[in-house]
Amino acid sequence: MALIVQKYGGTSVGSVERIKNVAKRVAKTRAEGHDVVVVVSAMSGETNRLVALANEMQAFPDPRELDVVLSTGEQVTIGLLAMALKDIGVDAKSYTGWQVAVQTDTAHSKARIEQIDDSKMRADLQAGRVVIVAGFQGVTADGDISTLGRGGSDTSAVALAAALKADECQIYTDVDGVYTTDPRVVPEARRMDTVSFDEMLELASLGSKVLQIRSVEFAGKYKVRLRVLSSLQEGGDGTLITFEEDENMEQAIVSGIAFDKNQARINVRGVPDKPGIAYQILGAVADANIDVDMIIQNVGNEGTTDFSFTVPRGDYQPTLDLLGKLKNTIGADEVSGDDSVCKVSIVGVGMRSHVGVASRMFRALAADNINIQMISTSEIKISVLIDEKYMELATRVLHKEFELDKEKEA
Ligand code: ASP
Ligand code: MG
Secondary structure (H helix, E strand, O other), X not given: OOEEEEEEOOHHHOOHHHHHHHHHHHHHHHHOOOEEEEEEOOOOOHHHHHHHHHHHHOOOOOHHHHHHHHOHHHHHHHHHHHHHHHHOOOOEEEEOHHHHOEEEOOOOOOOOEEEEOOHHHHHHHHOOOEEEEEOOEEEEOOOOEEEOOOOOHHHHHHHHHHHHOOXXXXXXXOOOOOEOOOOOOOOOOOEOOEEEHHHHHHHHHOOOOOOOHHHHHHHHHHOOOEEEEEOOOOOOOOEEEEOOOXXXXXXXXXXXXXXXXXXXXXXXXXXXXXXXXXXXXXXXXXXXXXXXXXXEEOOOEOOEEEEEXXXXXXXXXXXXXXXXXXXXXXXXXXXEEEEEEEEEEEEOHHHHHOOOHHHHHHHHHHHOOOOXXXXXXXXXXXXXXXXXXXXXXXXXXXXXXXXXXOOOOO
């Protein structure tokens, strides 16, 4: 008998019929003798609908009131799921984030969970009830409703699992696990039985949409046993995120490939090659709260140098405007850019112990005439910035090059 937290995403609770299916699945886990806490998202499309409503009302919705509106989606699903469970004879009780309470900081629409009171949940479990908690939401110390950012129900689930010291946190979604890459782009993509925590963290931050990055960080911090499974398909063990790397197992050099179109490149040409220039450019960008990702500064030539970096695509025009105004102060010849670029990354803990991975990647891309604009690396990943029209080709080429379509040898 274990304590299991199960999270069901928007697609999994997208209709009355699907909610009834979720109820059956929960009932089955219960019948196996486990205690179950269920976290649900809003029905698919609902959060988008609520965002659109708020935007119709106010060009820049009031942050506190926006969270009041957005949190209603999940409140509907918890109630419906509790009804569905009671209908099939399973005692259940639903809670909103503030009823639990899931306490967060005051950063509306991107709040961080600070503390969870597990007393009500414990009492219900003790009484043999299934506990249903609204994902994506919490409450500030002042009693205001907060939300955790899009995709935040994953984080709710992992945080609850940590607070309850659950034996496992199961994320049920519309795919049956974590894949070597998006199967819609590469049909040969394979589900991984396990993926290491470090790899999952990179994949989530590099554009793989399976788990909200914060949920992975949370799982790492509290060592929550985390598994991704399909809610639409019976059976299967999904993908387990592991914390220990198996020393005996031959590690694949590359485990997964992520891609991300939410990228734009900015170039600042002909700046004086002197101390402080990177700070002048990037300091101004940081002060405007714009996230900078890849950065390149060329070796100076005759007293000047070129500087390039990437920002999220939505920040492209604001960054150009900002640096356009600063151009004369910085002493740059030209500020330009390109917002039809994308980032493709290979990830694998096996890179730690293999050389030549980068050159193999670059050779494969060159063979298909894909030009690399920027490169960045960490211990377990290599990312390239390329023209977005080659994103899918590059992903397929790399998937093949690193033999991700082949079964890993044990
Ligand atoms: N309903 C929220 C969203 O659509 C939270 C979630 O689904 O995880 O982003
Ligand atoms: Mg999600």
